[in-house]
Amino acid sequence: MPLSRTEQFDLWRYIAQRFLVSIPVVIMVGIITFTLVYVGPGDPAAIIAGDEATPEILEAIREDLGFNRSFPVQMGDWFWKLAHGDLGTSYFSKREITELITPRLQPTLSLGFQVVVISTIIGITTGMLAAWKAGTRLDRNLMVLAVLGFATPGFWLAFLTIWVFAVNLGWFPVIGYSPIQDGLFKHLHSLFLPVMVNSILASAFISRITRSAMLEVLREDYIRTARAKGASEFSVFLRHAFRPSAIPVATVIGASIAGLATGFVLTETIFAIPGLGRMLVDAIVRRDYPIIQALLMVVAIVLIGVNLIIDILYAYIDPRIRY
Amino acid sequence: MSLAAEQRSEWELAPPLSTRLRGMFGSTYKAAKRDSVLAASIIVLLVGLFLAIFGPTLARTDYERTDPINRMQAPSSDHWFGTDNWGRDVFDRTIVGTRLSFLVGFSVTIISTVIGVGVALVISYFKLLDSIMMRFVDGLLAFPTILLALALISLIGPSVGNVIIALSVTATASKIRLVRGAVLSLRDSTYVDAARAVGVPVPRILLRHVLPNIVSIIIVQATFTLASAILAEASLSFLGAGVPEYVPSWGNIIATGQGYIQVGFHISFFPGLFLMITVLAVVLIGDSVRDHLDPKLRGRLKTTAQQ
Numbered sequence: 001m002p003l004s005r006t007e008q009f010d011l012w013r014y015i016a017q018r019f020l021v022s023i024p025v026v027i028m029v030g031i032i033t034f035t036l037v038y039v040g041p042g043d044p045a046a047i048i049a050g051d052e053a054t055p056e057i058l059e060a061i062r063e064d065l066g067f068n069r070s071f072p073v074q075m076g077d078w079f080w081k082l083a084h085g086d087l088g089t090s091y092f093s094k095r096e097i098t099e100l101i102t103p104r105l106q107p108t109l110s111l112g113f114q115v116v117v118i119s120t121i122i123g124i125t126t127g128m129l130a131a132w133k134a135g136t137r138l139d140r141n142l143m144v145l146a147v148l149g150f151a152t153p154g155f156w157l158a159f160l161t162i163w164v165f166a167v168n169l170g171w172f173p174v175i176g177y178s179p180i181q182d183g184l185f186k187h188l189h190s191l192f193l194p195v196m197v198n199s200i201l202a203s204a205f206i207s208r209i210t211r212s213a214m215l216e217v218l219r220e221d222y223i224r225t226a227r228a229k230g231a232s233e234f235s236v237f238l239r240h241a242f243r244p245s246a247i248p249v250a251t252v253i254g255a256s257i258a259g260l261a262t263g264f265v266l267t268e269t270i271f272a273i274p275g276l277g278r279m280l281v282d283a284i285v286r287r288d289y290p291i292i293q294a295l296l297m298v299v300a301i302v303l304i305g306v307n308l309i310i311d312i313l314y315a316y317i318d319p320r321i322r323y
Numbered sequence: 324m325s326l327a328a329e330q331r332s333e334w335e336l337a338p339p340l341s342t343r344l345r346g347m348f349g350s351t352y353k354a355a356k357r358d359s360v361l362a363a364s365i366i367v368l369l370v371g372l373f374l375a376i377f378g379p380t381l382a383r384t385d386y387e388r389t390d391p392i393n394r395m396q397a398p399s400s401d402h403w404f405g406t407d408n409w410g411r412d413v414f415d416r417t418i419v420g421t422r423l424s425f426l427v428g429f430s431v432t433i434i435s436t437v438i439g440v441g442v443a444l445v446i447s448y449f450k451l452l453d454s455i456m457m458r459f460v461d462g463l464l465a466f467p468t469i470l471l472a473l474a475l476i477s478l479i480g481p482s483v484g485n486v487i488i489a490l491s492v493t494a495t496a497s498k499i500r501l502v503r504g505a506v507l508s509l510r511d512s513t514y515v516d517a518a519r520a521v522g523v524p525v526p527r528i529l530l531r532h533v534l535p536n537i538v539s540i541i542i543v544q545a546t547f548t549l550a551s552a553i554l555a556e557a558s559l560s561f562l563g564a565g566v567p568e569y570v571p572s573w574g575n576i577i578a579t580g581q582g583y584i585q586v587g588f589h590i591s592f593f594p595g596l597f598l599m600i601t602v603l604a605v606v607l608i609g610d611s612v613r614d615h616l617d618p619k620l621r622g623r624l625k626t627t628a629q630q
Contacts, residue, residue, distance in 0.1 A: 024458055025461045025465055028458050028459060028461060028462030028465075029462045029465045029466070031462070032459075032466075036475070036478060037478070040478035040479075041478065041479075041480075147606060147610075148603065150606060151550070151599055151602040151606050152599050152602075153557055153558065153595060153598050153599060153602070154558075155558060155577065156591065156598065156599065159577065159580070159581060159584065159595065160595075162584060163584055167584055174584070258467050259467070261467040261470060262467045262468065262469040262470065262558070265469060265470065265473070265562070266469075266558055266562065269562060270581065280470065280473065281473075281562055281564075284473055284474070284564055285563070287477060289477075289478075292474050292477060295470075296470060296471070299466070299467065299470060300465040303465055303467070304465055
């Protein structure tokens with residue numbers, strides 16, 4: 001849909017506005033993340049030095065890494081490094097965290113991309129179908145499935161799918177990940193079960209909201225007008241009702257991406273996928289605070305970015321929001 | 324203005340909280356008689372509460388005693404849900420685990436509701452406090468619940484109390500955001516203006532006029548918090564970052580079975596089933612309460628709460 005010049009101006013002004021609004025949130029997230037680890041137990045110098053360090057060595061490490069400076073100075077320094085893409089150094093492996101994160105991105109991003117695409121398609125289609133056939137047996141069955149999907153614990157569903165498809169049927173390996181470089185088919189095959197589990201949960205959620213958003217819109221006067229002027233039921237659904245209900249649906253897709261971050265921590269652990277979620281669990285077991293700090297920050301910034309994109313999409317879908 | 328007149332005007336404008344609550348329970352009871360799904364969900368929840376209170380007394384064996392000879396037994400009449408890798412009875416551990424799920428779920432729900440509603444009511448009348456608090460809330464809600472809880476627990480250590488604290492943090496933040504929104508939308512309503520015009524003090528307006536009108540939102544949201552807190556506790560315990568391993572929890576019983584998936588399917592299957600049915604019952608209760616209390620809310624609340 002082409003926008004006129006003034007509409008384009010409004011849209012850009014709106015985007016700039018939303019962008020500025022999300023900056024304080026990012027700063028707040030940084031303050032919370034830094035403070036959490038700062039006030040947490042454990043002397044970082046002692047963790048780095050190991051068990052046999054003398055007080056002199058500890059003092060030298062504190063001096064060297066700046067742990068003896070005041071809280072605001074340390075936090076300022078941390079923000080400064082963060083702004084330059086420096087996430088710090090792991091206590092455990094003594095390597096740069098950015099370097100450790102890079103190989104972990106592919107599995108998580110591939111999983112995330114597949115789940116978002118599949119669950120959006122399934123969720124919106126089934127939600128619209130249920131709204132179309134509202135009150136019928138089809139609607140009731142779809143919604144029973146959606147509520148079940150909502151109440152099922154993801155890690156338990158993962159366990160069941162492994163038991164059925166990997167242990168008993170042997171269609172998939174029990175655990176293990178094959179990177180894209182080793183062949184796309186092998187890659188998709190190794191991720192099939194985790195993608196399936198997360199998609200079932202996310203699409204149940206999207207389906208429920210799509211249905212209720214559609215039903216709400218279908219009660220509007222302009223839908224009756226559209227029907228009265230003789231528009232076919234199909235066109236009423238796709239052209240008049242779907243667009244206005246896209247806003248709550250977009251919100252839910254954003255929310256389900258936040259849910260996926262949680263889901264990935266669990267599924268990557270169960271399926272032994274070497275992604276970011278697994279990295280976080282490992283870091284927590286080893287009490288590697290810089291990694292926990294860095295991952296919290298990265299995930300929060302990604303989610304703030306996703307919300308920003310969704311806000312911008314709203315403005316594109318519904319011109320009233322731009323003002 | 325005489326006290327009697329003030330009292331009467333308030334009663335006419337908004338019924339007190341106790342009347343509202345009584346009306347709610349009454350209509351829920353009536354609804355349950357008509358709606359078999361709701362009735363079934365309430366029964367499931369009551370059975371769960373019963374197990375949570377009497378679980379350890381009902382256990383037929385000592386649920387902590389290991390019995391290496393009988394390890395990894397399939398379900399039988401002796402061990403209804405089989406035994407785990409130490410020979411402990413899975414049925415007993417599962418019903419004992421109910422207590423932990425309900426304890427964590429209800430504690431998180433009560434803590435977050437009380438603090439969240441209180442803070443939201445207070446900050447909605449102080450502009451500066453409101454903008455500071457909301458930035459903080461936005462910051463907290465930018466993290467996915469489990470991730471923040473995992474990080475908090477790694478700092479303060481795994482224990483039942485700390486799991487409750489960690490899960491209450493985000494639950495409270497999302498309550499503050501929801502209730503504050505509802506309070507702000509009521510602040511300009513005619514009856515609040517009327518109360519203010521006759522000189523009712525602010526705390527009284529909040530408690531007698533605003534609070535009764537947001538109770539239905541709070542109750543529906545509380546069922547949702549209960550469901551997600553029960554799931555979150557199980558997830559944390561499953562990852563080994565929740566309650567310590569020796570405390571039976573649905574999450575860590577499932578984690579035990581995960582390692583024996585080839586031979587010990589029953590270990591994870593049954594506690595997971597309990598978990599799912601409990602969460603399902605709570606979600607269904609929330610759905611019907613929402614539909615009966617306030618048709619306007621249909622399908623709205625849950626979008627804001629999922630993070």
